[in-house]
Amino acid sequence: MEGQTAPARGSSLKCKLDPGFQGQNNHQNVLVIGNHMSKDVLASTKPCSNHWDYEVFLSFRGADTRKNFIDHLYFALVRTGIRTFCDDYELPRGENISKELINGIHGSRISLVIFSKDYASSSWCLDELVQILHCKRTMNHIFIPIFYHVNPSDMRKQVGTFAETFTRLEEKFQEDMERVQRWRAAFTEAADCSGFDLQSDANGYEASFIGKIVEQVLYKLNPIHLNVVKHPVGLDFHVEELKTLLQLGTSTTTKLLIVGMYGMGGIGKTTLAKAVYNHICDGFEGSSCLLNVREVSEQSNGLIQLQEQLLFDILKVKILLIGNVDKGISLIKQRLHRKRVLVVLDDVDRLDQIYALARNGEWFFGPGSRVIITTRDEHLLVKLGVNYSYKVENMNHLDSLELFSWHAFNMPHPEEDFREISIAAVDYAGGLPLGLEVLGSDLRERSIIKWKTTLEKFRKSPNAQIQKIVGISFESLDHTIREVFLDIACFFTGANIEYVLKILEECGFFPDIAINILIQRSLVKIDYPNLRMHDLIGDMGKEIVRQESRHPGKRSRLWSHEDVLKVLKNHTGSEVVEGLSLNPPISEDHVISLESKAFANMKNLRLLQIKGVKNLKLKGCVEHLSKELRWICWHSCPLRFLPPRLHLENLVVLDMQYSTIKQVWKLENNVLSKLKVLNLSFCEDLTKSPNFLQVPNLEELILEGCTGLVELHDSIGYLKGLVLLNLNGCSSLMSLPKSISNLKSLKIFHMGRCFNIQNFVDRTTIIVPNRSWNPRNFLRASLHVFRSLVKLGLSNSNLLEDDFPIDFGGLSLLQDLDLSVNNFRDLPHSICHLPKLARLNLAESRSIRSISTLPANLRILFAFGCESLERMSISESRLDALVLADCYKLVDIQGFENLAFTIAVSLEGCLEQEDDIDFVKSLLKLQVGLGGGSKIPYGQEMTNGEEIEVSFEFECSQALEYVGVNECGVHLIIQREEEAGSMVMYSEKKKKMMEDDMMQDTPVTKQTRHRPHNRPMVWEYDGIVPFVSYIERNTSTFALLHSLGWLFMSYSK
Structure with a gap:
């Protein structure tokens, strides 16, 4: 009993001719089964x-x-x-x-x-x-x-x-x-x-x-359908996507197909699996949905119970006591190997569960069967070799607000007085359905004051129900991975992943493996180059640490500034403390007085962060700091130099930005052999760099904004592993040492706004320019010295076109070049000799008039704020992104029509002629500003209830997925009508009238990311809204555009 899910009631589904049985006719609604049919x-x-x-x-x-x-x-x-x-x-x-x-x-x-x-x-x-x-x-x-x-x-x-x-x-x-x-x-x-x-x-x-x-x-x-959820907001889209992956009614109908769903706890995997099950279970000879496999299998004879349930669900016959798992496997294979069945295995976390219920060498079910597996562990699906893996993502903002509103107000939108605080609650839940439901239900029928206190309580101590669900993934981790998870949750969310890897590797945690596992368990994700963690997961990690002890000084990690100050002022820290972060709110600007001996008992302290404390009074010597320290991030440190008896032999990162330090260390007999990152940015009192022989393994040296720095120590040439050197804004720097030419590993070099360099010395040439800081000399010398560079920053360096070398061939590895805020009038042709250049920044170069040629492999070009730019040619380029905002004089872009694969273009404030926008036919995304020469009646006064309709007269590409409009203070709706789009601007009163009217109707089903609307809908939303239409061809699409910032609309023909 196989087949596709039936179409919606009232629609017709034509029976397709099967290749093995079709006759010669033109009728698609019937199979010719005999010549006798008239x-x-x-x-x-x-x-x-x-x-x-x-x-x-x-x-x-x-x-x-x-x-x-x-x-x-x-x-x-x-x-x-x-x-x-x-x-x-x-x-x-x-x-x-x-x-x-x-x-x-x-x-x-x-x-x-x-x-x-x-x-x-x-x-x-x-x-x-x-x-x-x-x-x-x-x-x-x-x-x-x-x-x-x-x-x-x-x-x-x-x-x-x-x-x-x-x-x-x-x-x-x-x-x-x-x-x-x-x-x-x-x-x-x-x-x-x-x-x-x-x-x-x-x-x-x-x-x-x-x-x-x-x-x-x-x-x-009359099949028994599963109860799903009371408010299935955003569910339909995911159901349709999964049905597509399951390939029902296609040529693969006779093949057994396995689809795995993965995502963090509480994201809605079980809900989605049940919804899909209900949609398609009728088309199979039998079906079974085994919920909570992980939990049931942990019980006595749990796997046997699941085997018995599987057999009963499909055969509708009570199986005599199976006795043991192996017998159950044999029975399932024997009874089901010829049946076309649908099986859902929910919340699987071990392969032995799969082996007992669905596969032991080979799958137990017959041709055409479908198996859906939900898990928190993506790697389990990889090991299992499923046909398709489907990641269940967080809900978007609009669906989140609707789901929250159903639980908080029993309607699809917030009450007007609660709108602002509802958005705050939704932001905290971060698109996690479980969090939205629990938060909404808990806040229902409470006053705004109660809402505020409840939200604050949630942030400090997560809800027990959420903690239980989300915490399951943590409990399955081994000790080392748990330590990495807790370090990220308490200290490193949002940090650069390479930065974190350097620190945690020296802690003995094998962080690359650990972070990969955390990603597979949906506990961490990488928004490259930064580590990200859902707020509720981060709060769960912090709550796990809180549960270690009632006394903060006996917990492994301290991050709450109240707890930290309490421990430091009362000297209650202990050997248990491994990490401490003092980072008070910006509003707290009072003097904090501490004694250095408060750290004396924290002998296992690995991680120390002090940020945002502008008025710190420190008594005593910091020599009490732990020898185990791997990370010191102490911004605005009041010390003038680091004490000579401070033991930093295990230190990996020293970050002392905005400090009053004048000299890093006085004695030169201390060797910090493990130090890899030294960041002294904006230490304006720093006059000379340290002796780099004391940090032989340094990989990153950041001295940006050190305006008092006069010279770099000649020992810099001994840093054979130095990869990054940032000297941006070192305006007093007089010279670069001869040994700098030995930095063969250097890949990233920033040297903008260094206006007073008097000489540059490489191994073969001593250049003494007649005027201070001649970038031409640096550029030409760099071709011989820094051949390994992949990123070069020369922003705001007074560069003219004559300052560029004729041939850039020496920088053959360069991928990222920042020439923003410079004075050349024409982009030098020699730029084209950079074979691997992928990203070029020319922003705010207000004198540049033309861009005639670009490197063949360039993918991203920033040229916003180039006020004099009139013409450019991109005929030979295949750009992924082109940003030309506020190029007011731009009148010609040659080769634009060839950019068939361009992903995004911003033309805000460009194009004085209305007809200049006929080149957008090839774009996938388009950002258009409402200023300049746009066809919106800009500045026209709108009265309450008035609407202004404006048409886009250009023909859009059929591949166009996004149209963006940037304008403050108006609410916009864009509607696609066949060959032209129309834009309607509504005043505030009109918007509210429409919104109230819509909320009284039967709610429109919304779909995550793909949102076909039957009518325009207006909603307020802060941030970027990426919509992708889910519509049939030749139909209109309506999408909401927010009134502030960058807006995207799904736009498809």
């Missing part, structure tokens, strides 16, 4: 639909069974209330029987085919069978074979009486052997399907046999 029959045959005229169609050989078995079966079905088509009872006299039979099949939900000894002798019966099996394959039609005094094996092999019957058919239809072959194939296919056998299922007793058939029909007509 054109009248073809023309009048009903389209397939799920608006069923009958529930059961009976196909039988009348001479064998009409007056006995069929008569009893028919009336048993009718007595039970099942609408049944049986030709003797349903066909009016004088009708063309063939046409009515075909309509009867198409208009029925289930076909019962009674195979008797003489069934195959009737060409009409065989044509019926072919048509029934065709509908079984191409629509949601259920086929149940009934073997009445015949052996299914004889049917399958076509031996005995069936061999004789088909021999006679071949003689009779020798001029139409293709038709006979279709009959043979249908007979074999039918015999392979699971059904009812009079002898094996009822020992020959017909009354009992009929009872079992009726019971199965009732089950198929």
